[in-house]
Amino acid sequence: MPAVQPPCKVLVSGANGYIAIWVVRTLLEKGYSVRGTVRSEEKAAHLRQLFKSYGDMHEVVIVEDITKEGAFDEAVKGVDAIEHTASPFHMNADDPNELINPAVNGTVGILKSALKNGHSVKRVVVTSSGAAILRDSPTPSTFSELDWNEQCLEIVKEKGREAPNMMKYRASKTLAEKAAWDFWNEHKADVGWDLSVLNPPYVFGPAIHALTGPSSLNTSASLFYNTVALPNSNGATNEFLASTGTCWIDVRDLADAHVLSLENEAAGGERIIVSAGLWKWQDFIDAANAISPPPKLTTGGLPKGNPCAGTGHPSTVHLLYYDTAKAARILGLKYRTIAETTKDTLADYEAKWW
Numbered sequence: 001m002p003a004v005q006p007p008c009k010v011l012v013s014g015a016n017g018y019i020a021i022w023v024v025r026t027l028l029e030k031g032y033s034v035r036g037t038v039r040s041e042e043k044a045a046h047l048r049q050l051f052k053s054y055g056d057m058h059e060v061v062i063v064e065d066i067t068k069e070g071a072f073d074e075a076v077k078g079v080d081a082i083e084h085t086a087s088p089f090h091m092n093a094d095d096p097n098e099l100i101n102p103a104v105n106g107t108v109g110i111l112k113s114a115l116k117n118g119h120s121v122k123r124v125v126v127t128s129s130g131a132a133i134l135r136d137s138p139t140p141s142t143f144s145e146l147d148w149n150e151q152c153l154e155i156v157k158e159k160g161r162e163a164p165n166m167m168k169y170r171a172s173k174t175l176a177e178k179a180a181w182d183f184w185n186e187h188k189a190d191v192g193w194d195l196s197v198l199n200p201p202y203v204f205g206p207a208i209h210a211l212t213g214p215s216s217l218n219t220s221a222s223l224f225y226n227t228v229a230l231p232n233s234n235g236a237t238n239e240f241l242a243s244t245g246t247c248w249i250d251v252r253d254l255a256d257a258h259v260l261s262l263e264n265e266a267a268g269g270e271r272i273i274v275s276a277g278l279w280k281w282q283d284f285i286d287a288a289n290a291i292s293p294p295p296k297l298t299t300g301g302l303p304k305g306n307p308c309a310g311t312g313h314p315s316t317v318h319l320l321y322y323d324t325a326k327a328a329r330i331l332g333l334k335y336r337t338i339a340e341t342t343k344d345t346l347a348d349y350e351a352k353w354w
Contacts, residue, residue, distance in 0.1 A: 004081045004122055004262040006031030007057075011079040013072070013110060014086025015060065016043045018218040019127060021050075021209045022255035023083050028054050030259060037063040037075050037086070046210035066106035072113035080120055081193075081262050084110050085127040093165060096156050099172035107176045111183045114193060121193040123268060124184075125261045128177040130201040130247065130273065131170040134320055144323040145199070145271045149174045177271070194268035196261045198254070201275050201322070204284075205251035205341050206348035214354055228284045228342065229349055233303040236281070242309035245280035246320045250336040260331040267330050275322045276335035282310030287342035295346040298354055 004010070010027050014020045015036025027034050028051060036059070038044050044060040051058040063071050066086050076082065086106055093099045107126060114121050133143050135151040152170035156163045163171075177197055184195040204224050207217060214225050226234040233241060249257075257274045261267040285305045288295075294302070310316060327333050336344075 003265045007033055008080035009033040009035060009078065010081045010083055010262065011072075011075055012036045012083045012085065013063070013066065013075075013106075014038070016047055016209055017085060018207060018209055018221060019203060019251055019254055020083070020085040021047070022251050023085060023258045024051065024058070025208065026252070026255040026259050027083075028058060032259075033057045034059070035075065035079060036060050037066075037072070039064055039066075043210070050208065066109060067102050069109070070113065070116075071106075072110045073117050076110070076113045076118040076121065078120060079118070080122055082110060082114060082118070082121060082124040083127075083258050083262075084124065085258075093168050094161055096160065096163060096168040096171060099168050100175055103172040103176035104179050108179050108183055111180060111187075111195075115187055115191055118191070118193065121191075123196060123262055124193055125196045125198065125258055125267075126177070126180050127258075128180075128197045128199050128271065129170075129173040130199050130275065130322065132174040132177045133199055133273065133322075134170075134246075137319060140317070140319050140321065142321040142323055143273075145273055145326055148178070181271075196267040196269070197271040198257055198261060199271055199273045200249045200254050200257075201247035202249075202279075203251050203254055204248055204345065205336075206344050207251075211352070214349075224284070224345065225349070225354075227281050228288050228303070229297055229299055229346065229354070231300045231303055233281070233285070233305065238306040238309070241281040241285060241303075241305040242313070242316065243280065245278070245283070245310075246318075247275045247277060247322055248279045248338075249274055249276045250341045253333065253335050257327070257331055257333050260333060264330055270326065270330065272327050272330060273322045273324055274327050274331070274333060275324050276337075278311050278318050278321070279338060280310035280316065282306065282308075283338050284342050286310060287339045288346055290339065291343050291346065295350045297346070297349055 016038045133147045152167045155167045156171040
């Protein structure tokens with residue numbers, strides 16, 4: 001498949017989301033035209049204001065329910081590529097299907113629309129997750145794109161509503177990605193587009209979507225704020241700060257990965273892990289305390305934890321590693337450091353008077 005290049009038009013689903021809005025911004029900055037979908041006119045207002053300088057290169061359309069049959073039928077018309085990012089991520093689902101159904105149906109739905117009306121589409125990029133790859137293990141494990149998280153599916157099948165919330169989320173991402181690949185493999189002879197899937201871990205970094213305050217941050221960004229910006233790390237112990245953390249990526253690097261997945265022909269037909277590497281909360285806290293001059297936050301002083309007890313400490317154990325060779329080979333992605341992401345994120349809080 002030929003790569004997509006500016007000034008092609010790209011459809012971005014869930015365009016008002018934490019990741020998606022950075023994808024929109026990065027596409028526009030690179031000269032693409034963008035059509036974003038949101039669920040309501042209220043959610044469209046922030047996007048229109050934020051990107052008004054791009055004029056006709058940016059448009060917003062309303063898709064009220066992404067799980068509804070044919071929801072994206074009109075939105076896919078006339079676009080050259082699709083970036084599907086819309087999927088729920090929260091930790092308070094009772095029934096696992098609260099997460100699974102919108103994740104699966106939204107993903108398959110946009111692919112169905114692309115099959116039906118996406119005659120100009122050349123590539124579809126889907127945001128999956130490392131959650132669809134990893135499994136919990138008591139010993140250090142390295143995962144690649146060949147791995148699938150069957151563990152979460154077994155736990156959710158066995159325990160249902162009683163399954164841990166993280167397992168419900170992981171199941172939604174695993175089943176949605178499996179459904180995407182199944183659909184494409186079934187219909188690839190009938191379409192003019194190919195499929196690329198990105199699998200990021202925890203996503204941190206500044207937020208440019210509409211927010212009313214720290215309480216309206218999305219799940220991963222809220223964890224960062226509560227742990228790194230609140231003076232007592234929201235009550236977390238030093239042991240927790242030194243031992244908790246897996247892998248991560250800056251939201252802006254993930255947005256770059258989305259664009260690079262459109263532009264690189266070799267990304268077609270591939271699932272690609274994009275990860276900047278390992279972290280413990282103490283690493284971000286140390287980076288925050290190294291900022292000079294210190295950020296002026298309304299929360300007061302920064303937490304300290306136990307300095308230098310994070311990733312570089314001899315006693316620190318990491319159970320999860322990702323093989324990111326494919327991302328390096330196909331995308332050539334460059335990652336921000338923990339120090340860069342921390343500095344920019346706290347500067348964002350300061351600018352927002354948080």
